[in-house]
Amino acid sequence: MLAIQGLTKIFPAPAGEVVALRDIRLEIGPGRLVTFIGPSGCGKSTLLKIAAGLDASYEGSITLDGRPIEGPSVEKGVIFQEPRLFPWWTVEKNIAANASLRDAAVRRRVGELIELVRLKGFEKAYPSELSGGMAQRVAIARALLRRPKVLLLDEPFGALDAFTRAHMQEVLLDIWQSDRTTMLFVTHDLDEAVFLGQQVVIMNPRPGHIRRVVSVDLPYPRQRTGAPFQEIRGVVLREFEKVEEAPVPDPGAGI
Numbered sequence: 528m529l530a531i532q533g534l535t536k537i538f539p540a541p542a543g544e545v546v547a548l549r550d551i552r553l554e555i556g557p558g559r560l561v562t563f564i565g566p567s568g569c570g571k572s573t574l575l576k577i578a579a580g581l582d583a584s585y586e587g588s589i590t591l592d593g594r595p596i597e598g599p600s601v602e603k604g605v606i607f608q609e610p611r612l613f614p615w616w617t618v619e620k621n622i623a624a625n626a627s628l629r630d631a632a633v634r635r636r637v638g639e640l641i642e643l644v645r646l647k648g649f650e651k652a653y654p655s656e657l658s659g660g661m662a663q664r665v666a667i668a669r670a671l672l673r674r675p676k677v678l679l680l681d682e683p684f685g686a687l688d689a690f691t692r693a694h695m696q697e698v699l700l701d702i703w704q705s706d707r708t709t710m711l712f713v714t715h716d717l718d719e720a721v722f723l724g725q726q727v728v729i730m731n732p733r734p735g736h737i738r739r740v741v742s743v744d745l746p747y748p749r750q751r752t753g754a755p756f757q758e759i760r761g762v763v764l765r766e767f768e769k770v771e772e773a774p775v776p777d778p779g780a781g782i
């Protein structure tokens with residue numbers, strides 16, 4: 528269980544402090560897939576970084592299975608918009624990273640992951656030989672190597688074309704369904720948020736806070752063109768429009 532209580536994050540800035548997150552409260556049970564959506568600057572990446580243990584200066588509490596998150600650990604896998612692969616390493620070495628491929632258990636796990644992310648046959652390829660979607664699948668496999676309890680994805684498909692993106696969403700759902708890793712997935716894309724998430728967390732900027740959490744009680748695989756999907760998409764869209772229309776406070780107020 529990932530439990531967030533009263534989480535507030537303030538960045539000092541020359542023109543006054545920036546309240547990137549204010550009083551975030553959220554509980555995400557094991558194996559859940561939760562998407563986060565909101566306009567630029569609403570604190571989505573900041574929240575993910577804190578959950579990843581990459582930023583430990585915050586107020587409030589964030590715990591994973593009861594233990595405070597204070598730094599990076601193998602319990603948390605992180606995936607960014609760019610795959611951040613080592614160009615001089617093969618696919619399998621990028622997945623194993625610091626673990627040795629001479630170790631049979633590591634080789635077995637890397638093999639399983641290559642199957643899972645549908646890269647069989649590309650074990651010895653280098654990143655320059657991969658498409659954007661394939662490279663991002665390597666990054667996902669690498670993040671899963673040590674069986675993290677939670678996978679944190681910050682717009683992982685944001686740089687991909689629409690076709691590849693739709694394919695990657697299906698790959699990710701396959702992974703989640705076979706592995707049941709808890710996933711927090713940040714996106715700008717409303718369809719993606721509703722297609723993937725069991726819950727969609729809609730965030731508001733200035734200061735970043737949760738506006739509403741919408742449950743998506745639709746079975747997987749979801750049909751984007753179906754009426755139930757469109758209905759929930761409409762609910763999220765209406766909330767999202769309210770977020771966009773929210774008045775911008777005087778920048779002098781520092782929030």
Ligand SMILES: Nc1ncnc2c1ncn2[C@@H]1O[C@H](COP(=O)(O)OP(=O)(O)OP(=O)(O)O)[C@@H](O)[C@H]1O
Pocket residue numbers: 538539540545546547565566567568569570571572573574735
């Ligand atoms: N290192 C930093 N120093 C100062 N302010 C920061 C820093 N990082 C983020 N911020 C501010 O905190 C707020 C939240 O930023 P964050 O990047 O988390 O938003 P976001 O919702 O992920 O935006 P985007 O969708 O554009 O990536 C913004 O106002 C941003 O300018």
